[in-house]
Amino acid sequence: MDLNEKIKFFINKGFFYESQSIYGSRSGFYDYGSLGTLLKRRYENLWRIYFGKLFDNIYEIQPSEIMHKNTFVASRHLELFNDPIVECKNGHRFRADKLIEEKLNIKAESLTIEEMNKIFDEEKVVCPECGSKLSDVKLFNLMFPIYVGPVYDLFLILEELKRKYGFLIKKYRKISEKELNYIIKNYLKNKKLYSINLNNEKYIFDENKEIIIKIKDNEYYVYPENIEIKEENENYLEKLNNAEEIKVDYELYDLIKNYIELKNNEMFLRPETAQGPYVNFPIEIIINRYRLPLGLYVIGKAFRNEISPRNALLRMREFTQAELQIFFDYYNNPFENEFEFYKDKYINVLLVKDRDKKLPYVEKSLEEIYNETKIDKFYLYFLYKVYEFYINILKIPKERIRFYQLADNEKSFYNMYHFDIEIYLDEIGWTEVGGIHFRVLRFNRDIINKVDEEIRKDVENLFIGNEIYVGYDLWNHFILSKDRRFILTRPNGSKFIPVELELSFGVDRNIFSLLLINYDGRILKLPDYLSPIQIAVFPLLENNENMVKVAKEIYNKLRKRFDVYYDDSGRIGIRYKRQDEIGTFYCITVDDQTLKDNTVTVRFRDTKEQIRININDLEKFFEEKFDIWKIL
Amino acid sequence: MDLNEKIKFFINKGFFYESQSIYGSRSGFYDYGSLGTLLKRRYENLWRIYFGKLFDNIYEIQPSEIMHKNTFVASRHLELFNDPIVECKNGHRFRADKLIEEKLNIKAESLTIEEMNKIFDEEKVVCPECGSKLSDVKLFNLMFPIYVGPVYDLFLILEELKRKYGFLIKKYRKISEKELNYIIKNYLKNKKLYSINLNNEKYIFDENKEIIIKIKDNEYYVYPENIEIKEENENYLEKLNNAEEIKVDYELYDLIKNYIELKNNEMFLRPETAQGPYVNFPIEIIINRYRLPLGLYVIGKAFRNEISPRNALLRMREFTQAELQIFFDYYNNPFENEFEFYKDKYINVLLVKDRDKKLPYVEKSLEEIYNETKIDKFYLYFLYKVYEFYINILKIPKERIRFYQLADNEKSFYNMYHFDIEIYLDEIGWTEVGGIHFRVLRFNRDIINKVDEEIRKDVENLFIGNEIYVGYDLWNHFILSKDRRFILTRPNGSKFIPVELELSFGVDRNIFSLLLINYDGRILKLPDYLSPIQIAVFPLLENNENMVKVAKEIYNKLRKRFDVYYDDSGRIGIRYKRQDEIGTFYCITVDDQTLKDNTVTVRFRDTKEQIRININDLEKFFEEKFDIWKIL
Structure with a gap:
């Protein structure tokens, strides 16, 4: 199955589909359908439980998607996210x-x-x-601007422009001089005419702009296209010369003035969820009683006006991110110790220095990576924790996952260290699904000369020896907003601004990868705790009333707690197949024996093994199977 | 405590706060903080379990927030949502x-x-x-337009306008004629000058627009404001007369042309989540094998450019809705039967006909309401199911909830029946937190003359006798998109377009109501399954190493599965108080006896009752307490 066939399959099954296809869609927008939304929620819950409990003092927050212009001045997205x-x-x-x-x-x-x-x-x-x-x-x-009322009403202004200058974009039909004469004679002869001259175009029209003549490069055009046209030998062109020329009017300047004010007050749809935790850091650090490390995460939408969206969920204009921002004191960092427990663990990496080896990745221990790169140990510890999530929780085969180090000229503008998380998809190749971003600035004392007089004293206090490490975003927001709450105090009285480590995941890219990797054209081999439908219930024979009755009873009991699908149409083999291809791990079948001994078969998707379970034990059986806290 | 004091408390505790306050905020935008996000998630999960299981064949979907213009042409939001x-x-x-x-x-x-x-x-x-x-x-x-690239780049156009016409909005300083002479003599005398004439304003400037003179009503103004100004007695005004007048140029027309094209291709941030299910109905009905009734719900953001946002979470420009759209055949409607089981149940309603009684509401049985209003029975059945949610799940006191019927001239433009769900808040009064909307059109055969020739035959087939009931939105999307999949076939072969019932909830308004009603200035009396922090763990004495060690062990064990807060600072009474005010229902304390017999106290928030439980039994104890499926 190639990529397009697989995508078609997922669309047909309701995992996702082009948004608003009844109106022809716009590229870069997909909706999650009934099955896809279940899968997405399961992914997000697993992510929450794994990353939200990675250490103590991590919280989810839900910041607005529409954000203040200054936020992106500080983050430099306005300047650099191009x-x-x-x-x-x-x-x-x-x-x-x-x-x-x-x-x-x-x-x-x-x-x-x-x-x-x-x-x-x-x-x-x-x-x-x-x-x-x-x-x-x-x-x-790449950011979408948003104009927030009451004063700045793009909509009304555009309506006005359209009303006044809409003739510029009407569809014209090319005509001969004789046809033009016919039109003037029959439609325009007795009307007062007006004209507007543009660069190499002239427009002539009556007061209501019902009929418009366009003259360009000595050719004639008319609007509307469907006007009745014949040929006229007499010459009426002189009439056009009498048209009164309209100069641009004052109102136009007012409109432009409005636009410019609007421009000064714009907001933006966030291009990443990360800025929410950064701007809220000074509030949340107080609420959480100044404890560090502090983790703040957001699972939510982000928006980018991509030039060329493609590959279904891989590059969209509206997409979901799950991003954890970890704030800590660079000089007093508990994660450095964690490294010691994991230094012998191996992960797949492609370091900048190893790229010319032409290998897809090299397996290295954290300690080896540290010795070769001198990248901070805490950072390598988090690489490993992310690796564990993909291997142990999402069950991505080891050989399909690697960390790809970006060179200095490839990194995002805010990063000191930047590894992409990449998954190998047979249909596409290595695909970025997330990243581990150390968004940090290292300054020496020269920085003091570059900051505002007003905050110079605050900044002087931050140095340890001749340098400081500060969070890229926290620093920029501190400088722009002058909010002193970004500065914290150590137990010894010295001052610091925390650094930030970002664990960033493209939720849609993860979902899409899980679908592509696990679907073999016959079975969607997701782990049972990720499958959209958790349990299917069938009566063996659709027209056996007793079987149907018992199956429906089981269904109605289980559906309160689980996502269950009831199906009684078609041969049992077809019904199993229908569940296999959407990933349902457990199928319950009510058969003859059920009516005798109250047991049903539970069939396992991948092995096709069937066991018999008493109906009364089903709930407990599945409660244990789907207890994700025990899995993690 | 008045409204503002309560809001201040919720902000300080991290339930919610103004978005991006470090930059001065923009009204109508709030972020959920660490505690508020937990509460919101719990609310949404309860909503999902209750409404998502209300009948068989209900699915959650996640449509895009940015939607096609035609969607809002069909829904008539573009025309009427003003x-x-x-x-x-x-x-x-x-x-x-x-x-x-x-x-x-x-x-x-x-x-x-x-x-x-x-x-x-x-x-x-x-x-x-x-x-x-x-x-x-x-x-x-009230909708926010969005301009989706690649061709229509509002941003670049605005930059260009600002560059060329930005002088219109600069800050000018008023000056005397003598001061003007000084400026001309010292800054402009040797420069070539240009001018632009507006309605009653004239602007004169040098090539780089470094200095601009504005003349309005015979007064003089200069930009920049901080230019050095003295008085000059000699007259240099003649220099200004030599300025070359700039006529509006052709590029400006190109910019306007761009704008108009952009206008034709705009999309919108959805003002309600409802349209997602409507436009996806023809896809989901196929995926779900043509089964009706079909429920499709969305929990997600909606956006309205409110003129006057207010009351914190009550009227925001970006907000969360939970909306269930129920599609069914009006003439073959299983919910009519459900009414029979509930017809003797009482709810609080304020019917249009009872409004002049000056009562806040009247308690009536469903049957009484039916007899008085003849509103369809299925609709009344759903009123009751919503009522149950508020009374039984959210535990809103009965006297604080009512259904408020809207009169014909008050209803939303898409509704045939429209009751608001209202909650009484002491600080604000009766407050709309949701609505039950029968979005339906009733047509007689005249409609046939009003539709497109191409679809006339389809429409003729839909009649039962001389009339049809069709979903307001399904009908409009069908007409505009001409997508025949909106038309379904009954077992008897006749054709129909389903009707739609919408159960609509403002999530933020619900959260805000829960907070206001349950916080008495001392305790936040949420039900245990709604409280943000589920369990707090304390060592009785913060400096008793053994107690601290055991408390941390308990904390680390429970935090995997629950949302747990560890606190060892301050007197135990203060720590209880801190948890009471944020609603934590269970506090575990490790004391002397724990070190002897491995039991801890579990304190109940509202009764202050304490029981002793063995540490090994804690997990099971709380698993049962927080098993929301058993609650529902």
Whole structure:
């Protein structure tokens, strides 16, 4: 089965589907259907239990998805969260780096704008869609702006613009001079006409803009397209010369003025969930009585105006993240000790230094990685904890998971250390599903000269020797907001701003990987605690009233506590198959013997093994099977 | 304790707080903090278990929050989901209906625009902020538009507008003619100047717009405000007359053109979660093998650009809804039978016909309501199921809950029947926390003449006798999208489009009500299964090493499965108090006797009763206490 066949299968079964397909959809938006939502909830609950209990003092919070502009000034998303794009005169737009990679097979991710421009120029790259010339590379910010009322009403302004200048985008039909004469004679002769001159276009219309003539490069066009047109030999063109020219009016400036004010007051849909914990840190650290380390996590939506969404759930414009932000004192760090317990554990990594070995990954112990890279030990400890989640909880085969180290010019702008979590998908290759991000700044004393006079004294107090490590985001929010609560006090009285470690997971990418890896075209081999439907209940024979009655009783009893599916249509083999392919681990069948001894068969999905259980013991049996706290 | 004191308490404890307060916040946005998120999750899980199992064949789905424009054309939100507003020339904006109610004490919710204009005119209402004249009443759509790339890049366009026309909103300083002469002499004399004429303003500037002179009503202004200014007696004004006038340029039209295209391609943040199930109905009904009734529910964010957000979580711009959409065949409706089992049950209602009795509500049986109103029986059955949820699960006192019937001119535009679910809050009064909405249209055969030729044949098939009941939204989506999958077939071969009943809950309003009702200034008396922290663990004496050790062992064992708080600081009475006020139901204390016989005290929040339990039995004890399936 190839990728498209699998995607089609998941869509047909209701795991996910294109959002609002009845209206033709827009790319980059998928909805989770009835089965997919069950799977997603199970994933999120497992994540909560595993990462939310990773150490003491971790809390989930739910910050707003619409966030303040200053938040992204501080995080520098407004300035740096851009994709480089090129466009042609016909409006086709492309990621500049991807285009270079595809057309010229050159690694382009870390090229500067200037370097990309030079390549486009030298290699004479044209628009892949229409062959026309491409613009210079521009930056395109990936955040969606939001305009929050009451004063700034984009909607009304746009309506007004459309009303006044909508003629610019109407559909015109090309006509001959004789046809134009016919139109003037029959429709316009007795009307007062107006004109607007643009660069190389002239528009002439009556007061209500019911009929519009466009003249461009000495060609004639008319709107509406479906107007009755014949040929007229007499010349009426002079009428057009009498049109009164409209100069741009003052209201237009007012509209523009409104736009600019609106621009100054915009908010944004968050492009990552991380900023919520950062801006709320000064509140939550007080609520939680100044205890460190402190973990704050968010499971929720994030939004990016991706240039080219693709691969179903892999790159969407609206997606779900699960991100844990861990705040601690870099110089007083309990996780350094944890490393000692795990230093002999092996994980699959691809370090920058090993990339030219052409291996997919190298298995190394944490200690070996430490000796080779000198990456802080606490960071390696967390790599291992993430690894455990994938191996032990999600049951991803070991050879399909690796940590991919990013080089200095590849890392996200906020990271000191950056490893991607990658899963190998047969249909796609190594795929990023998350990352472990040490968002930290290391400053020497020079920084004092760069900060605002007002906060200089606070900053001077932070140094240990000649340097400090501070959280990238906490530092930036502290500088911009001047909120002193970002500064904490150690037991010895010295001051510090915590550092931040982010464990970041793309929930949809994880779900999509679980589906692709576990579906073999016949069975969806998810672990029982992840399967969307937990139990199916069948009467062996659909038209045996007694069997149906008992099966429904079992179903009704179990469905209160579990996600259960009742099915009595079709041969029993078909019914098992239907459950196998959506991953249901346990199928209960009521048969002849049930009516005699009150036992049913419970069939196990992967082994096809069947055991008999008394109906009265079913609830307890499944309670134990699905007690995820015992699994973890 | 008044409302503000309570809100302050909840903020301090981390239930919720203003979003991004370090940047001054924007009204209408709140974040759930560490305690509030726990409470919200518990509420949502209870809701899921209760409403998600209300009948067989109910599924949760997760549709996108950003939705297609056509979705809101069909639902008519684009046309009708407006607030009437008035504004003054200084940009102050108000809800027109609320302003009339506040100023004149006239019920205004159901007035037409014309009626409101007339009242404003006759009563000479002026701006409450600045006393200036108010505009005519306009409609303000409450949806947030979203512009999805790659072609339509609001951001770049706005940047460009700001670069070119930003001078319009700069801050100017008023100056005298002599001061103007000084500025021209010292800064502008040798520069080439340009001018732009607006309605009653003229702007004159140099090429880089470093210095801008504004002339308005024969007064002079200069930008920047902090420029050095002296007086100059010699006259240099003539220099200004030489400025070259800039006419509006062609690029501006291109920008406007871009805007209009953008307008045509906009999407919207959903103003309710309901549309997700409606547009996905044709997919989910197939996935679920055409079984009716079908329930599809969404728990998720919705967004409204409220003119005046207020009362913390009660009216926000970003909020959480839990909405169940129930699809069924109006003429073949299993819920009619359910009514029979419940017809003698009493609920608190305020019917339109009883409103003038000046009672807060009247207790009536379902049967009485049926006899008085002839509202469909299935609808009354669901009223009762909602009532049960509030009384039995959320434990809202009976006298605090009522169903408030809306009159024809008060109902939401999509509803045939509409009762609000209201809770009485001492601090606020009766407060809408949800609604039961029969979103349905009843057509006679005339409708056939109003539909598209192409679908006329489909529609003709739908009639039973001379009328049909169809779901308001399903019908509209069917008409607009022409997707035939909205039409289902009965066993007897006849065709129908299902009707829709919506059970709609404002999650934040429910949470806020639970907090206000249950907090008495000392104890937050939530039911144990709703309390954010489930168990607290204390050593009786914080400096007794053995007690601390045992308490930590208990804590570490229980925290895997439960939400547990460990506290060893301060007197034990203070620690109990701290837990009482955030609602923790069970406090475990390790004392002297524990060290002898391995038992601890478990204290019950409301009765202060203490029992002794063996440490080894704690897990099982709490597993039973918190088994919500047994509660329901």
